[in-house]
Amino acid sequence: MKNAIKSIINGSAASGTLTHEVAYLLFRFYCGFTIAKGAGLSKVFHKIDENGTDSWDNLAFGVPQWFVDQVGEIGFTFVSPSFWAHVAVYGEFIGGLLVALGLFTRISAIQLAFQFFVVSFIWYDEPMPFAMYYQQLIFWGFVLIAAVGGGRFSLDNWLENRQLRSNFSTKNLVVASCLVLMPLVGFSQNNVEVKRVSFTLSNPSLKAKDLDVRYFEPSTKQTAGYGFHLGPLQNHADNKPVGTRVYLKKWDGYELAFVLTADDDGRKFDIGKHYEISQEQWLQAARDEEGERIAALEDANATDDLEVFAKQKGLPMVTFVVAGKSPLKRQVHVRAQLPSVDEKTNYGFSRKLSTFSRFEVSYPVGTKIYLCDGPYWNGEVKETLLLTVDAEKQNYLVRI
Numbered sequence: 001m002k003n004a005i006k007s008i009i010n011g012s013a014a015s016g017t018l019t020h021e022v023a024y025l026l027f028r029f030y031c032g033f034t035i036a037k038g039a040g041l042s043k044v045f046h047k048i049d050e051n052g053t054d055s056w057d058n059l060a061f062g063v064p065q066w067f068v069d070q071v072g073e074i075g076f077t078f079v080s081p082s083f084w085a086h087v088a089v090y091g092e093f094i095g096g097l098l099v100a101l102g103l104f105t106r107i108s109a110i111q112l113a114f115q116f117f118v119v120s121f122i123w124y125d126e127p128m129p130f131a132m133y134y135q136q137l138i139f140w141g142f143v144l145i146a147a148v149g150g151g152r153f154s155l156d157n158w159l160e161n162r163q164l165r166s167n168f169s170t171k172n173l174v175v176a177s178c179l180v181l182m183p184l185v186g187f188s189q190n191n192v193e194v195k196r197v198s199f200t201l202s203n204p205s206l207k208a209k210d211l212d213v214r215y216f217e218p219s220t221k222q223t224a225g226y227g228f229h230l231g232p233l234q235n236h237a238d239n240k241p242v243g244t245r246v247y248l249k250k251w252d253g254y255e256l257a258f259v260l261t262a263d264d265d266g267r268k269f270d271i272g273k274h275y276e277i278s279q280e281q282w283l284q285a286a287r288d289e290e291g292e293r294i295a296a297l298e299d300a301n302a303t304d305d306l307e308v309f310a311k312q313k314g315l316p317m318v319t320f321v322v323a324g325k326s327p328l329k330r331q332v333h334v335r336a337q338l339p340s341v342d343e344k345t346n347y348g349f350s351r352k353l354s355t356f357s358r359f360e361v362s363y364p365v366g367t368k369i370y371l372c373d374g375p376y377w378n379g380e381v382k383e384t385l386l387l388t389v390d391a392e393k394q395n396y397l398v399r400i
Contacts, residue, residue: 021152021316025102031141032099035112040093043067060280063089065287069218074122074353077186088115099145102154113142121319155307197265201228201236201246207270208232210249211257215241216288216295230271245285246271256285281346306347312366318389319362320396324353332400333375339366350375353400363389371400 040350046064063085068274071088091111098108116139116150150156203209214225225244231234242262248271258275269275277285310317335348348370350362363369370383387398 024151025153029100032096036096081397104152105150109142109146195242198239200268203230206232212247215244216292315364317362319391323358325399333372335370337368
């Protein structure tokens with residue numbers, strides 16, 4: 001057991017000819033360096049404006065929010081999507097460099113192979129095991145590196161030959177590996193939960209102000225917030241997650257006043273003043289607003305007009321539960337065709353579903369439920385009839 005653990009952590013498997021070893025060195029270095037630079041570094045230092053330049057003024061340090069959202073949509077929500085996003089990004093960057101150097105080669109290649117297994121066979125809606133996806137080539141490349149190890153021209157082999165590890169116990173080797181990965185896990189631990197801050201809204205003027213406080217969680221597509229009428233010379237204390245947007249009503253609608261940051265804990269905001277909003281905050285606010293709009297359209301429970309339709313037609317409403325078939329979340333598009341309506345009706349939902357994600361929907365008796373190959377609101381797509389709603393479907397569990 002002890003030798004097996006040592007082999008996984010620092011095995012080099014240097015047994016080929018010189019030509020083979022040089023070729024393998026180039027292969028291993030290319031795989032590790034390109035992943036560290038192309039996949040890891042490009043996320044660690046990511047663009048604030050995706051359409052902007054590569055100058056330092058347009059770069060931000062840390063894992064981009066779009067990647068955190070993507071990880072949550074795949075289904076990695078245990079602990080938090082932010083945790084797994086940081087593990088993935090710093091795994092690509094640090095793990096890629098370790099593979100390129102041939103240090104802790106096998107354990108680094110194993111975690112990279114797992115990441116690209118997720119990308120190749122889970123992230124795609126319809127993964128094909130032997131299709132020509134470059135992500136699958138990367139996956140099999142790291143499987144090969146994990147099996148072979150560092151090779152002759154690696155730091156693993158160099159350290160073994162110099163017997164620098166001969167006095168290490170298995171325990172020390174495991175501790176050394178943990179220290180190498182400490183920046184990865186330690187950084188992500190700080191992002192396990194969305195930080196909440198306490199703040200106060202103040203209206204020192206003699207005129208009442210109308211406010212709208214909004215927060216959107218992309219991984220769950222849940223919106224939280226409220227409208228608020230703040231009277232003259234009044235204060236309002238609240239506690240909200242970082243990223244909460246506060247809008248102030250103007251003549252022609254609501255205008256973004258400020259976005260909460262982690263540094264705003266205990267801060268008092270005078271809503272009559274102007275607060276600076278960074279470019280990244282503007283972009284994130286726009287993404288959140290679009291996410292809220294789409295979530296509202298996709299929320300089958302938000303269609304109050306369905307109840308009006310059912311009442312006009314004298315049809316009872318039937319409520320049933322929808323869930324996925326796979327333990328991992330998959331994107332599904334479901335359209336509901338209302339009874340006695342000739343034209344196509346675009347009621348339904350588009351969500352990531354798993355066996356653990358269940359939610360209730362309600363439709364009139366006679367509604368036909370279709371599974372669509374793509375977004376049903378974008379034109380004609382292939383549809384498969386799942387079921388026709390009847391009274392017996394009350395509290396029924398439908399797995400998609």
